Amino acid sequence: VIPCAILTIGSEVLDGRVTDTNSQDIALFLEEFGGQVISKISCDDDIEAIVAALRFVTPNARLVIVSGGLGPTSDDLTREALSSYLGDPLVRLPEVLEELARRYTARGREFLEINKKQADIPSSTLILPNCAGTAPGFVSHRPELSIFCLPGVPSELRVMLQESVAPHLLQLGIQKASQYTFRVFGLPESVVAARVSQLLDNHPLKLSYRSHFPEVQVKITQLTPGADLDDSLLSKIRTVIGPEYVFSQGVSAPSLEQVIGNLLKEQQLTLCVAESCTGGLISKTLTDEPGASSYFLGGFITYNNELKEKLLGVRKETLEKFGAVSAEVAIEMACGAQSYSHSSLAMSVTGIAGPDGGSPGKPVGTFFVGLSTAYESMSYEFSFASSRGRIRRFSTYKTLDLLRRRLLGLTVPE
Amino acid sequence: VIPCAILTIGSEVLDGRVTDTNSQDIALFLEEFGGQVISKISCDDDIEAIVAALRFVTPNARLVIVSGGLGPTSDDLTREALSSYLGDPLVRLPEVLEELARRYTARGREFLEINKKQADIPSSTLILPNCAGTAPGFVSHRPELSIFCLPGVPSELRVMLQESVAPHLLQLGIQKASQYTFRVFGLPESVVAARVSQLLDNHPLKLSYRSHFPEVQVKITQLTPGADLDDSLLSKIRTVIGPEYVFSQGVSAPSLEQVIGNLLKEQQLTLCVAESCTGGLISKTLTDEPGASSYFLGGFITYNNELKEKLLGVRKETLEKFGAVSAEVAIEMACGAQSYSHSSLAMSVTGIAGPDGGSPGKPVGTFFVGLSTAYESMSYEFSFASSRGRIRRFSTYKTLDLLRRRLLGLTVPE
Secondary structure, eight states: OEEEEEEEEOHHHHTTSSOOHHHHHHHHHHHHTTEEEEEEEEEOSOHHHHHHHHHHHTTTOSEEEEESOOSSSTTOOHHHHHHHHHTOOEEEOHHHHHHHHHHHHHTTOOOOGGGGGGGEEETTSEEEOOTTSSOOEEEEEETTEEEEEEOSOHHHHHHHIIIIIHHHHHHTTOOOOOEEEEEEESSOHHHHHHHHHHHSTTSSEEEEEEEETTEEEEEEEEOSTTOOOOHHHHHHHHHHHOGGGEEEEETTOOOHHHHHHHHHHHTTOOEEEEESTTTTHHHHHHHTSTTGGGTEEEEEEEOSHHHHHHHHOOOHHHHHHHOSSSHHHHHHHHHHHHHHHTOSEEEEEEEOOSSSOOOSSSOTTEEEEEEEOSSOEEEEEEEOOSOHHHHHHHHHHHHHHHHHHHHHTOOOOO | OEEEEEEEEOHHHHTTSSOOHHHHHHHHHHHHTTEEEEEEEEEOSOHHHHHHHHHHHTTTOSEEEEESOOSSSTTOOHHHHHHHHHTOOEEEOHHHHHHHHHHHHHTTOOOOGGGGGGGEEETTSEEEOOTTSSOOEEEEEETTEEEEEEOSOHHHHHHHIIIIIHHHHHHTTOOOOOEEEEEEESSOHHHHHHHHHTTSTTSSEEEEEEEETTEEEEEEEEOSTTOOOOHHHHHHHHHHHOGGGEEEEETTOOOHHHHHHHHHHHTTOOEEEEESTTTTHHHHHHHTSTTGGGTEEEEEEEOSHHHHHHHHOOOHHHHHHHOSSSHHHHHHHHHHHHHHHTOSEEEEEEEOOSSSOOOSSSOTTEEEEEEEOSSOEEEEEEEOOSOHHHHHHHHHHHHHHHHHHHHHTOOOOO
């Protein structure tokens, strides 16, 4: 395990204006190489503060990744700070200067005197090309300590980690660790963790759980450099979690909407959706995926009862007798969507997302999912007491997961 | 300006498993009191690391907020670290112990020996009650340095900042600063910043811009303690930004969907939506708001041309002659949605979200918005070259902002 530190620089990170996703991206990148972040610091664009932060982290870290402060303005002081920390003067690189001038001109921007400082780096460091923006980065390699300085623009940072930092790590003999992810829906994180950890007690693996509501992600990292993950172990992990709960797995495991898209394409089926309480979230999620038009015909958002009747043919008597939030209405919504659109399958959801509208018999968080084909239709009842946003997100996942189970011929739990 | 530092503790923050939103919440809270974060550190649950981090930040900070490491497990070491840093033994508070036992029992959980450590605090500190969870926090007040220790659970942290930390700050004589936010859509951040900053050059105010794509938020903080923000200045700011671009303003400025909801309710109008490229995102956004059912009737997601014809009555000839992404289809979609639902207003959007599907005449990012009432209908063309996700988000805002402008009788730009 290689001890690492992250330094993010800029007032926008300190004062809460932006969420610091850079340090998360850097940490996940370092984990791919078996790195372990032991310290993370954010400070202002201030030479003394940056130097103090470097002095604080470097006694224990072997790799330091600094992001931010490489822009052309007088606020950007990371170059000067590194020069001071390394005791190493800044030099202006003519080939970088030329490249910068070319890029500014290509973008129709004037290349001003102030922009020239972006060609300065401490004399003992190496330039790190930035193909996603103007400011290049640089790296200082000293025995047992490498410091990478990268721009703070998230899109540039992400590209540079893979394209400029990764090759240097390989040169340092730091190999990429094998990683594998299981994405799980329908079990709490504590249950997944208890099931998996008992299996992995004696393996040189790093296990990490990430709860990205309402799914749980299990990531396995091989700690032995150069070794692959054992296939039979991966299959045991799947078994112990409960295979039907693992909706996706792999080196890069696809999302639930991608899994469904692939299943529908494979089986040459089309889908239509009728939503009430989710108000469009299911359709939005399905169409996040490019190319969804090959299987997703469309959706009906019937927030209002009259539209449920008119659009989907839900009967007035059904609404009156059972209420809009009922198994019967969920079935009629799905039937209506299917027969209207001639889709192979239709899913529907009706429920109470709150915070108001609950009753003792049907509290906030009650929802019904309907499923219909040309030959059959059915409904399922669920209950998930939480906030409006979480209820909507949970019922969307539940609906999509029911569809996934149907497409795979799995049983429906609960 | 009061110099502050933030310490977030836990491996999940370091290794990238979670996005560190706690430090952002803390920074925004401190800003309300005129605090300025000068340093932010994350470290592991490790006594030495926590003490080192405290020693690093305390020479310069007057307020330190620590979050995390107050749970009941052996990993949770913030109490021990503070005891070591302050040179102050831990004491077990019987009244806290009693309260903890009561809470565990009330939640049907056993109160184990291990849980008792949550009643320990360094002897010179004061307890900070936690009404949102089990673990209380504590605060150490020394001359010129107060250290607040709070739990790492985001929902508990947010409540405790307001309910337990704020009263202590007031006791320390640190007053809440007046703050005011403008939310802007339709202008780039650089333009908004240039317009506002020229106006505020000589005022003792802190200006901060937050780009929450695709809107720009301008926050004004009064730096003179106890002073209010000047109403005439606020109105000048609105004027200089361009009043029609400011969709919301105030101490807590509502979202675009809230503004639209309020306008529709005031004017007793109802809305229906027909979406193609946004695939449900507009309806989802409108129904994020509780109570949307009083003005939002529903939506049609017609991803497929056949559904555009069948559901919305878009004519086959229109689709063939102008294509699904055209002003004519946008108008017919809005007309169809309005006449079918009998809503007062209907909005529609059809476009190319990409990454595929563009053509030289209609590149990715081209979209048309339609608006229809019982008496008239019209359409607008826009172009926004970007990624699929951003195009969908931008066209959703554009559609909602067009509706806002219509409801306010404003002109439509571009």
